[in-house]
Amino acid sequence: MKPLIEHNSECRQELLKEIEFDNERCAKRRGDPEGPRIRWKLAASFKPAQDKPTLEFGRSENGNWVVLGGDGSVRDVDDDRDYLPFYPLLEMTLVRVRTVVADEFRRHGISVEWLTEFPFPQIAASALRSGSKFWPDDALQWVDQLLPCNELEDALRFLQEEGRTQSQRHRAAKLLRSSAADPLYSDGENKLPGETDGANR
Numbered sequence: 668m669k670p671l672i673e674h675n676s677e678c679r680q681e682l683l684k685e686i687e688f689d690n691e692r693c694a695k696r697r698g699d700p701e702g703p704r705i706r707w708k709l710a711a712s713f714k715p716a717q718d719k720p721t722l723e724f725g726r727s728e729n730g731n732w733v734v735l736g737g738d739g740s741v742r743d744v745d746d747d748r749d750y751l752p753f754y755p756l757l758e759m760t761l762v763r764v765r766t767v768v769a770d771e772f773r774r775h776g777i778s779v780e781w782l783t784e785f786p787f788p789q790i791a792a793s794a795l796r797s798g799s800k801f802w803p804d805d806a807l808q809w810v811d812q813l814l815p816c817n818e819l820e821d822a823l824r825f826l827q828e829e830g831r832t833q834s835q836r837h838r839a840a841k842l843l844r845s846s847a848a849d850p851l852y853s854d855g856e857n858k859l860p861g862e863t864d865g866a867n868r
Contacts, residue, residue, distance in 0.1 A: 692725075697740040698747075705741055707733050710781070711771035715755040722755060726777070732786060750786060750793040757794055757805035761787070761812045788813050792822035795839070800831045807838050815846050 710725040723735040731745040734752040794806035826839040
């Protein structure tokens, strides 16, 4: 598998220029109530399922993904490397999540190009390592639809060894074997046909 492709920094800065940050959306950072406030732009607000609370997230001024908490603080999931707030998305198909999130971006004035930077692989990898009986099962439904990367491979290897259920361990092993046998990801290749450089899915 290949390293996760990062979005070009110049492209990120150009996309950030397009966002109009609202001074009213200036929140405390979760876990650091005395620290500097984070100015951010709401990008999406929807229920992943009828029985789930509304998930509200957006981008901070530095381009990181942040999730709004019930107490009004925001969690910087990129800095914290903590993608737990996004786990409810795993109960949706990846195709459905992409569609809903893209629609929400448009509704809130966020460029759909930001979808290439949405942390789909990180969410899945985090869930695979969660030690849960349930979240890894949902994450496994996403894995074969994501561009392979070292982060996902490492998470699959962890699940293969440490998965809570035999099914999780076997499915992780099968996905690892499938990826290793796929000539599309042999040395010298790092993207799917039709993908452009910098497109991180």
